[in-house]
Amino acid sequence: MPLSQSFFNISKNEKNAVGEMFEYIGKGMCESKSDICNLWKNALDFYKDELMFREEEIQILIDFVKRLGTGDRNNEISNIECTVLRLKSMEEEALNEKVGNVKMFRGMGLLAGIFIVIMLL
Secondary structure (H helix, E strand, O other), X not given: OOHHHHHHHHHHHOOOHHHHHHHHXXXXXXXXXXXXXXXXXXXXXXXXXXXXXXXHHHHHHHHHHHHOOOOOHHHHHHHHHHHHHHHHHHHHXXXXXXXXXXXXXXXXXXXXXXXXXXXXX
């Protein structure tokens, strides 16, 4: 199956920014025969606000596409597994950051409440 067709299939299954991004890439591959790497970068740049990716995550996905199709089946599987591990690491980092932010905002809310009570006295 051609890669562009795979991207269209993904876009049909995803009814959000991910699907739109894959449709954008699939159309770009059919219309301009442009380099997949450039199409991928453009799509990530265009949809990054909707996808809420950080720069590090975008770079991981760009690195993934750069290595895509450069080896045999085992290399492709290894590339996918490596990318998944890197993204999971970024997810764990984001969750740890979330925990820290929650504690900080709760503390700030408590301090703001105490400040307001003091001001009203």
